[in-house]
Amino acid sequence: MNEPSVFSGAELTLPRDALHVVQGAPAPSPSSVEVEHRLVHNLYGALQAAATFAGLSARAGLPSGGERPFLLSRSFFVGSQRHGAVWTGDNTASWDQLRLSVQMVLALGVSGLPFAGADVGGFFGTPPPELLLRWYQSASHLPFFRSHAHVDSPRREPWLLPQPHAAHALEALRERQRLLPFWYTLCWDAASGALPSAEGLPLVRPLWLGSGGGGLPPASPAGAGKPVPRSALLLADTAFTVGADLLVFPVATKGASNVEVPLPVHGCGGAPCEWFSVSSGARLRGGFWHSEPVGLGSMPRYQRGGSILPRRERVRRSALLAVWDPISLHAALDAAGHAAGRLYLDDGVTARLPAALHEHQQSGGLLEAARAGAATAPESELEGAPPQHAARSAGAGALLLFNVTCEEKRSAQSTDGGGGGHVVRCILSSRPTRPLALGESIGPLPASVYVERVLLRGLSPLVVDQSTRLADWLPSSLAPGSGKSPTASVGGAAPRPLGGKVEATPHGLLLERLHLPCDEAWDIEVPGAVLDG
Numbered sequence: 001m002n003e004p005s006v007f008s009g010a011e012l013t014l015p016r017d018a019l020h021v022v023q024g025a026p027a028p029s030p031s032s033v034e035v036e037h038r039l040v041h042n043l044y045g046a047l048q049a050a051a052t053f054a055g056l057s058a059r060a061g062l063p064s065g066g067e068r069p070f071l072l073s074r075s076f077f078v079g080s081q082r083h084g085a086v087w088t089g090d091n092t093a094s095w096d097q098l099r100l101s102v103q104m105v106l107a108l109g110v111s112g113l114p115f116a117g118a119d120v121g122g123f124f125g126t127p128p129p130e131l132l133l134r135w136y137q138s139a140s141h142l143p144f145f146r147s148h149a150h151v152d153s154p155r156r157e158p159w160l161l162p163q164p165h166a167a168h169a170l171e172a173l174r175e176r177q178r179l180l181p182f183w184y185t186l187c188w189d190a191a192s193g194a195l196p197s198a199e200g201l202p203l204v205r206p207l208w209l210g211s212g213g214g215g216l217p218p219a220s221p222a223g224a225g226k227p228v229p230r231s232a233l234l235l236a237d238t239a240f241t242v243g244a245d246l247l248v249f250p251v252a253t254k255g256a257s258n259v260e261v262p263l264p265v266h267g268c269g270g271a272p273c274e275w276f277s278v279s280s281g282a283r284l285r286g287g288f289w290h291s292e293p294v295g296l297g298s299m300p301r302y303q304r305g306g307s308i309l310p311r312r313e314r315v316r317r318s319a320l321l322a323v324w325d326p327i328s329l330h331a332a333l334d335a336a337g338h339a340a341g342r343l344y345l346d347d348g349v350t351a352r353l354p355a356a357l358h359e360h361q362q363s364g365g366l367l368e369a370a371r372a373g374a375a376t377a378p379e380s381e382l383e384g385a386p387p388q389h390a391a392r393s394a395g396a397g398a399l400l401l402f403n404v405t406c407e408e409k410r411s412a413q414s415t416d417g418g419g420g421g422h423v424v425r426c427i428l429s430s431r432p433t434r435p436l437a438l439g440e441s442i443g444p445l446p447a448s449v450y451v452e453r454v455l456l457r458g459l460s461p462l463v464v465d466q467s468t469r470l471a472d473w474l475p476s477s478l479a480p481g482s483g484k485s486p487t488a489s490v491g492g493a494a495p496r497p498l499g500g501k502v503e504a505t506p507h508g509l510l511l512e513r514l515h516l517p518c519d520e521a522w523d524i525e526v527p528g529a530v531l532d533g
Contacts, residue, residue: 002045002075013041045075053083060351068351072144076113085115085144093122093153098135099252102238105142109202110209114190117144121156124149129165130254130296132156136169137299138250140176141242143183143203168297174315179242181310181327181343186243188344194399195342204240207233207247211264225289228262236262245307245332245341247275249292249300261290261300268334274305276332276457281507283458283532303457306334308341308402313453323348324445326452327518329402329428333458337406337424337531345445345518346397398445398519401431404456406531422531428454428524430516444519451516457508459529486511490522498524 003013016038023032053069060066071084080086088104091097101118108116120139121127127135136158139145147156158169186203189195201209211233239249239261249261265272265287273286278301284290292300303309308331316322324347331339406424430451486502487495500513509529516522 002048002073003041004044004075013037042077045073046077046080049073049076049080049083066351067349078112081113081115085117086113087116087144087146087148088118090123090150091119093125093127093131095131095252095254097122098131098138098250099238101135102138102142102240102250102252106202106204106206106237106240109143109204110206112200114202114204115143115187117142117146119149120145120147121149122153124153126154127156129161132158132161133165133169133172133296134251134299136172138248138252140172141204141240141246141248141250141301145176164296171297172299177315177319177322178311178313179246179309180319180322181312181345182243182246184348185310185342185344188399189342198244201244204242205244207236207239207241207262207264210241210244210267225260225291228265228287228289232262233264241304245304245309246278247302247304251294251299256294258291258293259300261292261302263288263290263302268304268306271335274334275302276305276507277302281457281505303330303332305332305458306339307332308339308404310341310343310402320348324449326448326450328453328455329451330455331402331404331428331457333404333406333456333531337404337408337422337426337458339402339404341402343400343402343518344398345400345449398432400518401433403429403431405429406459408531424459424529424531426456426459426526426529428456428526430518430522432519432521445517449518450514451518452512452514454511454514454524455505455508456511456526456529458532459509459526460532461502461504461509461529486524486526488516488522488524490517491520495523495525 006013009015014037016036018037019034020037020040021032022035022040049071053071056069056071060069069084073080073084073086074089076086086108088101088108091101105116105118108114117139120135121132122135136147147158149156158173159166161169183203189198190201190203193199208230211230238252239247241247244267247261247263249259251259263273263275263284263286265285267273268286275284275286275290276282277284277292279292279298283305284302294300308329311328311330312322312325313328314322314325316325323345327343329341331341333339404426406426408422408424486498488498489495498511498514500511500515503510503512509526511524511526516524
């Protein structure tokens with residue numbers, strides 16, 4: 001309540017003429033002056049958070065080690081993002097407030113406060129089961145996620161909901177934990193400044209941010225909805241993307257059974273954007289409205305073509321128990337058969353702030369840190385910062401760069417007469433690097449953290465019959481019934497059978513039961529598959 005709050009006061013805060021002593025006033029003023037509260041009201045909470053952060057950092061021994069502080073402040077101002085998370089304050093259990101909570105978090109993000117959230121279910125009032133479920137689904141995709149209510153409001157833990165609402169709310173919580181590696185990497189990018197293309201961008205972004213220029217797609221593909229004008233993206237104030245690669249469309253209307261989602265077309269490196277439905281696996285063209293049915297257990301989400309999202313499929317009692325669990329990768333291939341992504345790994349607790357970043361958080365000075373470039377940049381460009389910016393803390397940590405490149409073999413036609421695609425040879429690569437720590441080794445990371453599962457959205461197995469005449473070059477590793485898997489090369493060693501399991505799913509080609517280390521470079525070759533198109 002660091003506004004500061006005074007519930008018995010006429011203005012619910014200190015009187016406007018309450019005096020504060022300000023030290024260190026610039027010349028020719030005296031060294032300390034008295035100012036009225038009205039002049040420093042907005043600074044009060046921000047300075048309290050800054051002082052608390054400094055105290056917790058000193059107690060932990062930062063930047064040389066110790067646990068990183070976590071702060072949550074109800075009052076904030078310019079610069080508060082350096083010291084902790086914020087939330088939108090007291091809200092109400094209503095559908096209007098659910099929509100407003102998303103709008104406010106997006107507004108805070110573009111204002112420079114990326115770590116923000118809202119009270120799930122509303123601080124005041126009693127949310128009905130449908131509203132509380134939809135709030136859990138929506139808020140689980142915002143940076144700061146918690147349920148919080150007034151002492152006189154009924155409890156609203158998800159397990160207190162009736163079925164099937166409780167089961168769907170639990171799934172929203174599980175999906176939040178599965179996506180924590182993606183969230184963690186976004187936070188690393190935001191805090192370190194290591195990705196120039198994302199510098200200054202919020203964690204969650206309105207659809208117009210990063211969607212490039214206006215205009216409509218050149219042609220409407222079969223089955224596409226109406227074209228999306230740029231004005232529709234400006235007005236879509238409850239839809240957003242997590243980072244640049246996961247589009248979320250919260251269901252914020254009572255009794256909704258179908259929603260119309262505007263999919264952006266611009267912002268994909270000059271080519272029209274494509275999106276993959278997380279629920280169905282369908283590939284969708286950007287620039288058109290997409291109609292999607294929504295049951296109680298579903299909320300529309302779409303992965304951008306050309307992206308790779310890191311996940312953890314194993315759900316634990318606590319996120320801290322999962323920090324060294326195996327990783328899954330969901331790669332969504334664009335029309336050219338390419339995708340790229342990043343993953344930052346550490347223990348989730350130990351402070352690994354480079355000295356420059358620590359000083360930036362403490363004093364607000366300019367951050368000068370290593371600039372890592374694009375996710376596909378050569379490893380030589382990602383070897384860290386100058387020695388004066390090197391991390392002073394010890395322990396394992398790594399930044400992994402993933403890349404998928406597919407080389408076309410020939411066109412393919414489906415045997416059932418329906419669409420076709422391109423027969424391709426694909427290589428998925430992982431390159432670990434040292435994040436902002438010149439001279440610090442990449443590992444060793446714990447043996448328990450490795451890539452165990454890869455989903456390649458947009459790829460399907462190659463079906464061979466006499467009419468395609470492809471059996472003469474198709475490697476036996478993917479021949480129907482062979483039971484063998486693609487090949488892998490780890491640490492520069494000769495390729496060997498990958499092991500594991502290859503499975504066709506409605507969402508793409510799934511490689512399971514893998515054991516690929518996170519602290520070594522490796523390449524997987526999928527020698528024959530169909531790039532859907």
